[in-house]
Amino acid sequence: MRFPKLAFIFMFVGCLVVYLTYVKRHYDDSKLSVPEQLPQYRTDTRKHPTSGQVVSESFQYGIMFDAGSTGTRIHIFKFQMEPNEAPKLAHETFRAIKPGLSAYADEPEKSKEGILELLNVAKDTVPEVLWSSTPLMLRATAGLRLLPGEKATILLDKVREVFSESLFLYKPDSVSIMDGTDEGMSAWITINFLIGALHGTETPTVGMLDLGGGSTQITFALQDEITIQTSPIDYVTSFQMFNISHALYSHSYLGLGLMSARLAVLGGIEGQPLAGPQELVSPCLAPDYSGQWEHAEVLYTVKGQKPGEPIYESCLRKVEKMIYKQVRKAEEVKNMDFYAFSYYYDRAVDLGLIDERTGGTVRVSDYIEGAKKVCNNMSAGGIKESPFLCLDLTYISVLLQELDFPPDKELKLARQINNAETSWALGAAFHCIESFRKHGTC
Structure with a gap:
């Protein structure tokens, strides 16, 4: 039986309509599966300062909150984006407030005020047209890691409430507690990005040491196969950035x-108040010292021991006993450059070893000799720069040696490189922005 030509034409057109309807519906569905908002570039035009030619520059913003144990900081990054090249950091805006989020564990509603204050800094910095495509992120560190899980969750939920009304690009998983290893890796990315070691150049990478209030990190690029074979599996990680693979310890x-170490050396236990009129008595404090110290929402009464043995030797034994077998030595650290941050920096400033604004270089032996000097001055009734400085310096010097840094090892100390803060925030922001772009989540 033969179909009339007209019937064949109708059948063909009908099949074509069905096919096109399917294709359109499939295309619409695929569009719905893409995140509603993705980080977008802003293209600005300007005249070149020498040639006078009009050039275009593309920028991407990212906002990272660092919720640390002693304060909350906001980093607002402006990246210059160029095709087939690694991003360049065009500018960073930084602000910090105290105390940290963990201080509001029993009054979580009060935590919103500081977050809103810092968000206003972001709104004054990022062009309003880009708010909806600028990723907004918060990572909490040791301060929240040390809190009971329920209290930490409630605090993060309060942050999410504020962020959800901010008009920036935000997803609930953009607010979280950062794993300690991720913190170290992100700080390593930051410092090596800022010195140009991640851009495919000949610049060698450097190691990173960070000493916060609740935790301390060490991160460096693995070079020795023996280190990989002898290190615990969770000490070794790898990732790819700018098309280059990196293996890290x-x-x-x-x-x-x-x-936290100060509390342990004093004889206290994290999160446990002393019963009644009890005091923490320590050889690391001046014999005539008595005072109060607050840590993780607990107020402790502390005092020095009666005069007897030299303070430094007594304190050193106390610190060594506390840290015994808690830190793993890393042989490779002797043969590469290291940057050290946070309290490493602050205590070097206290000793007058570096300029507070510009930083500098110190040796491990500088911390050792500084500890001896401060402790002996306290023992002799000299000026007390800080009641805890003897303890802190003794702890830092022991910690570095336990990590296998020899006394003559030099460490570079910097709060900023090329006007950018040397914290983990920049490295973490890189990761989140790329994750937003690829998966719509952070």
């Missing part, structure tokens, strides 16, 4: 940040 020691 990275570990975070929770509870060995300066404030």
Whole structure:
């Protein structure tokens, strides 16, 4: 039986309509699966300062909140984006407030005020037309890691409430507690990005040391196969950035940040108030010292021991006993350059070893000799720069040696490189922006 030509034409047109309807519906569905908002570039035009030619520059913004144990900081990054090249950091706006989020564990509603204050800084910095495509992120570190899970969750939920009304690009998983190893790896990315070691150049990478209040991190690029074979599996990680693979040794020691270690050396237990009129008595304090110290929402009464043995030797034994077998030595650290941040920097400033604004270079032996000097001055009734400086310096000097840094090892100390803060925030922001772009999540 033969179909009339007209019937064949109708059948063909009908099939074509069905096919096109299917294709359109499939295309619409695929569009719905793409995140509603993705980070967008802003293209600005300007005249070149020498040639006078009009040139175009593309920019991407990212906002990272660092919720640390002693304060909350906001980093607003402006990246210059160029085709087939690694981004360049065009500018960073930085602000910090105290106390940290963990201080509001029992009054979480009060935490919103500081977050809103810092968000206003972001709104004054990022062009309003780009708010909806600028990723907004918060990572909490040791301060929240040390809180009971429920209290930490409630605080993060309060942050999410504020962020959800901010008009910036925000997803609920953009607010979280950062794993200690991720913190170390992100800080390593930051410092090596800022010195140009991640851009496919001949510049060698450097190692990173960070000493926060609740935890301390060490991260460096692995060079020796023996280190890979002998290190615990969770100390070794790898990732790819700017089309280059990196294998890292990275570990975070929770509870060995300066404030947590100070408490342990004094004889206290994290999160446990003293019963009644009890005091923490320590050989690391001046014999005539008595005072109060607050840590993680607990107020402690502390005092020095009666005069007897030299303070430095007594304190050193106390610190060594506390840290015994808690830190793993890393042989490779002797043969590469390291940058050190946070309390490493602050205590070097206290000793007058570096300029507070510009930083500098110190040796491990400088911390050792500084500890001896401060402790002996306290013992002799000299000026007390800080009641805890003897303890802090003794702890830092022991920690570095336990990590296998020899006394003559030089460390570079910097708060900023090329006007950018040397914290983990920049490295973490890179990761989140790329994740937003690829998956619509952070």
